[in-house]
Amino acid sequence: xxxxxxxxxxxxxxxxxxxxxxxxxxxxxxxxxxxxxxxxxxxxxxxxxxxxxxxxxxxxxxxxxxxxxxxxxxxxxxxxxxxxxxxxxxxxxxxxxxxxxxxxxxxxxxxxxxxxxxxxxxxxxxxxxxxxxxxxxxxxxxxxxxxxxxxxxxxxxxxxxxxxxxxxxxxxxxxxxxxxxxxxxxxxxxxxxxxxxxxxxxxxxxxxxxxxxxxxxxxxxxxxxxxxxxxxxxxxxxxxxxxxxxxxxxxxxxxxxxxxxxxxxxxxxxxxxxxxxxxxxxxxxxxxxxxxxxxxxxxxxxxxxxxxxxxxxxxxxxxxxxxxxxxxxxxxxxxxxxxxxxxxxxxxxxxxxxxxxxxxxxxxxxxxxxxxxxxxxxxxxxxxxxxxxxxxxxxxxxxxxxxxxxxxxxxxxxxxxxxxxxxxxxxxxxxxxxxxxxxxxxxxxxxxxxxxxxxxxxxxxxxxxxxxxxxxxxxxxxxxxxxxxxxxxxxxxxxxxxxxxxxxxxxxxxxxxxxxxxxxxxxxxxxxxxxxxxxxxxxx
Amino acid sequence: xxxxxxxxxxxxxxxxxxxxxxxxxxxxxxxxxxxxxxxxxxxxxxxxxxxxxxxxxxxxxxxxxxxxxxxxxxxxxxxxxxxxxxxxxxxxxxxxxxxxxxxxxxxxxxxxx
Numbered sequence: 130x131x132x133x134x135x136x137x138x139x140x141x142x143x144x145x146x147x148x149x150x151x152x153x154x155x156x157x158x159x160x161x162x163x164x165x166x167x168x169x170x171x172x173x174x175x176x177x178x179x180x181x182x183x184x185x186x187x188x189x190x191x192x193x194x195x196x197x198x199x200x201x202x203x204x205x206x207x208x209x210x211x212x213x214x215x216x217x218x219x220x221x222x223x224x225x226x227x228x229x230x231x232x233x234x235x236x237x238x239x240x241x242x243x244x245x246x247x248x249x250x251x252x253x254x255x256x257x258x259x260x261x262x263x264x265x266x267x268x269x270x271x272x273x274x275x276x277x278x279x280x281x282x283x284x285x286x287x288x289x290x291x292x293x294x295x296x297x298x299x300x301x302x303x304x305x306x307x308x309x310x311x312x313x314x315x316x317x318x319x320x321x322x323x324x325x326x327x328x329x330x331x332x333x334x335x336x337x338x339x340x341x342x343x344x345x346x347x348x349x350x351x352x353x354x355x356x357x358x359x360x361x362x363x364x365x366x367x368x369x370x371x372x373x374x375x376x377x378x379x380x381x382x383x384x385x386x387x388x389x390x391x392x393x394x395x396x397x398x399x400x401x402x403x404x405x406x407x408x409x410x411x412x413x414x415x416x417x418x419x420x421x422x423x424x425x426x427x428x429x430x431x432x433x434x435x436x437x438x439x440x441x442x443x444x445x446x447x448x449x450x451x452x453x454x455x456x457x458x459x460x461x462x463x464x465x466x467x468x469x470x471x472x473x474x475x476x477x478x479x480x481x482x483x484x485x486x487x488x489x490x491x492x493x494x495x496x497x498x499x500x501x502x503x504x505x506x507x508x509x510x511x512x513x514x515x516x517x518x519x520x521x522x523x524x525x526x527x528x529x530x531x532x533x534x535x536x537x538x539x540x541x542x543x544x545x546x547x548x549x550x551x552x553x554x555x556x557x558x559x560x561x562x563x564x565x566x567x568x569x570x571x572x573x574x575x576x577x578x579x580x581x582x583x584x585x586x587x588x589x590x591x592x593x594x595x596x597x598x599x600x601x602x603x604x605x606x607x608x609x610x611x612x613x614x615x616x617x618x619x620x621x622x623x624x625x626x627x628x629x630x631x632x633x634x635x636x637x638x639x640x641x642x643x644x645x646x647x648x649x650x651x652x653x654x655x656x657x658x659x660x661x662x663x664x665x666x667x668x669x
Numbered sequence: 670x671x672x673x674x675x676x677x678x679x680x681x682x683x684x685x686x687x688x689x690x691x692x693x694x695x696x697x698x699x700x701x702x703x704x705x706x707x708x709x710x711x712x713x714x715x716x717x718x719x720x721x722x723x724x725x726x727x728x729x730x731x732x733x734x735x736x737x738x739x740x741x742x743x744x745x746x747x748x749x750x751x752x753x754x755x756x757x758x759x760x761x762x763x764x765x766x767x768x769x770x771x772x773x774x775x776x777x778x779x780x781x782x
Contacts, residue, residue, distance in 0.1 A: 202733040209734045237738060241682060246740050253698070414719040463700075532711045 130205055131351040134326045136301070137584060139343040142321030143361050144299035145338045148279035148348070149285065150330055152241060157194025158265045160222035168214060172214035174223070174263035179204050181259060194478040196426070196463055199249075200256055209234070224264045231257035241470055251462030272370035273298075278346075280335045284311045288589045290398055294320050294485055299339035301346045301608055303328055306568065306582040312397045313415070316620070325584065328613025336545050372647025380649070382632070382656045391449070391640035392648065393618055397435055400442045401628030403643055412566065412640025413508070413618040414439055416453055416492070420461050426488060432495035440503030444538075449502040449566065449640075452492055452521075453545065454478045454510040458570075458582070464488065472578075478547075484615075493528045500540040504526040508566055512546040515559050553574050554600045557607035565608050566640070573597055593630045605635035625652035686756040687723075688763075689748045694770035698741035702771040707733045709766055715753030717763065723748055730763065 161167055176560070179201065186197045203209055205587055212233065216226035231253060238250040273279055275296035283305045293297075302316055305324035310431035315322035331417065338347040338358055345379035347354050380388040391412025419427040420434055427435075440448050442497065455461045456477025464485065469475035496507050522544055532539035548554050549568030554576075569592045574580050576596055579589035591597070606617035616638035621627040623641025625648055631639065632653070639647055694702060710730040718727035721741075727750065730733050732781045741747060746766060751760045767772075 195701055199704050199733075202704045206707075206732050206734040208729075208732045234734075234738075241740055243740060243742050244695065245699050248736075249737070321745070444762055 130349060130353060132348045133653075134328050134346045134348070135348065136344050137138075137307055137587070138301075138322070138341045139305065139307045139324045140300070140315035140320055140322040142319065143338070143340050143342065143356075143358060143365060144276075144278060144321050145176065145275065145336070145350070145362075146298055147277050148277045148333050148335060148337045149273050150333065151273070151279055151288065152349055157170075158222070164218055164220065165220075167217045167226070168285055168603060169208065170264060171213060171217065171223040171227055171260075174227075175204065175210060177263040178256065180258040181220075189598045196252070200252055203253070204256055224261060227256065227260060227264065230323070231260075231622075237472065238382070239336075239543065245464065247467050248463055251460070251465075252267055255462055264652070266562065278281050278339055280333045280337075280346075282330060289314050290396065294318055297324075301326060301333075301337070301339055303330055303333075308582050313393075314389045316398075317393065317395060317399050317642040317644060319642075325582075327340035343412060348482050350467040368648070372651060374647070375650045375654070376636070376647035377404070378650060380653045382653055384657050384659070386632075386637070386658050388632070388653050389415075389616065390646055391447075391616060391618070392643050393623075393640050394439065394643075397439050397442075399643065400439065405442060405446060407643070408446070408647050410444055410504070411439065411448045412616050412638070414448065414450040415460055417455060417461070418453060420453060420455065420464070426464065427480040429491045429495045429498075432492060433498045436495055436499035436500045440499050440505050443503055445504060445597075447506060449506045449508050449545070450496060450499075451510050452479065452482055452496075456481050456630075473574075478523070479509045479517055479521060480511060482509075483517065485500050486524070490528055491654050492522060493525050494532060494539070496542060497525070497529050497532060497539040498537065500542040501538045504538075505542045506541045506564065506647060507544050508547060508564075510547045510568070511546070511571075512548075513550045515556075515561070518544075518546055518562060520561055527604050538657045542661040548572065549575070551600075554604050558605045558610065562613065564613050565615040565638075567601060567604060567617040567619065568614065569601075569617055569621045571619075572600070573619070576600065577579065592619060593627050598630060598634050599635040601631065609635075614638065620655045623649050627651060627658050628652045632658060675738065682763065684756065685752045686760045687748065687750045688760045689746055690745045690764045690767035691749060691766060692741055692745050694744045694772075695743055696738060697745070698747075699741065699742045701735075703733050703736040705766065705771050706775065707736055708773055709733055709762060713751070713753070713755045713759035713762075715756040715759045717749065717751045717756075717759055719747050721745065721747070737744050 136562055160230060182197055193361055213226040213230035216229065217223055235250050235253045240252060245552045252425045256465060273292045275293065278291045278299050278301055279292065280301045280302050284302065298320065300322040301321055302324040303326045306312065307324055312322060312324065320337050323339055323341050323344050326346055333348060335349050338350040338354060351651060353441050380390045382388065389409045392412050393413040394411055395415045396418040398559050409480060436450055452659040456465045456475060457473045465481060466476050466601055476484055499505050509518065510520055511535055526542060529539050529541045543563035545564035545566060546562045547568045548557060548565050549571035553560065554572060574590050577589045579586035581587055581590045605615055619635050619641035622639040623645030639649065692698060717730040719730050728739050745770065749760055749763055762767045
């Protein structure tokens, strides 16, 4: 029988295929009932987790290896699993016993007054999840069949990237968020995704249809739903072929105004097979990918080689790389503070970088070195006060001078800021930046005081509401007065419905996921900007 | 998994050696320092423990989990006691590691990231 589950669209598109469940560490496991076999299961899982970690260490260097060695030391210590083995002896199932023991251990860390100890709770959490994944069999690498509808509670970015999406398919997450790293990757790859379905994974099997435009998952679709799918698929295929032809054309409005089209990239692997000719450069490289592979922090060399690879791909086109934007909904174990009551208003973005100067310096050095291989620009996220920009610039200048003194090739790349905190948007004229890039996702949610991933208020988080359009115009004018470039790199930048309003607000440079370039260029081609664009500074 | 050897190489002599050291490194007995401490302690057969007060409670210096649970911060005075054949040597090595701020050869600082 047909069943419909409503969620939120995290990446547009439609797909029909066989459901393929990917369980995570929170999957279920059948209790054997015998204490001895439960204890043996836990021992095997502990050993398997240890083998994973030791494998990661072999591929890591410096700080990354040190963090993993700490996890290995804890996991090798029999004291860690003692309470779990006692609970198993008393009749508990291995996964429950382990989870409870680790929750208690983590609580001990989180209760500390010392921030350094609280931050280590993330390492314990990592260990806990890794062992659980082995206990529940979730860690066994499975090959996803081509074109499958992948269903999971949530998905780690590395697992998304490990799946071969070349034959299509879709992603349906029972939990998950539209702003998560995996949601960004799905948008970038053009893989339809719905999240927040709020259904038990065990109920999902058979054939399914993902309609990510409407944000629904339809299990065992009936004839009506299938017929609708056929019509939608035909229309989508026609739009796609039009868009892919348009992607290589220049972006020009109906009345001849050229628009700069830049790409948003969350992982260098996205660039494989992409022709740089579809864009005028890269407007946003999210660098969190380097910090998210659960293998600790990347060192300067790893970062340099990743940034250099992106700069070389662009063949002389500008590449704007954003410094680490961790925190908020993007925590990084061991780096971002744990237990903030409101992480979106806490130590995130540049605030975190300035609080972790060693991590920030390594990134600035890697960026300055990569800047010798292309037109690399450095962009700071979550800038709130001009003094933060001053502090970051001082650090960048000092690192460039140190590299020069050491005879290491480096270039002082231009340094710009994201405009995503309302304070920075309102006082944009006060920032002595080399360029602005409007982060419309965060700016919208801070201006509207409404999170995009909170379904009940998502309607209020509209990037084209009057308050936003006024702010955009004001920021564009501030940039014009200062003679610096301004672009927009939120999801609105690639949304054909938002683009006319963004251009009317004065923007002439938009950055978007690669899959959206063709559609955006088609939308731009029919826009009549008129003889004069209304762009009075606000307030007058 | 490695088993923590219950001190079967212990004790030729039952003398307990005692020493103290101030935690001088910025982050205290934190992730990387705790790994260094337990790795060093495991190189010795002696039973090695540490505490905030001489009256205890005493903590096994070879267990990273217990060392982390102890949560020693910068500026705290730690007391060590070791029992076993190589207790004197073990104690000297550990006190020296703590006093050096957990800096080991080839490193400039013991700061974790």
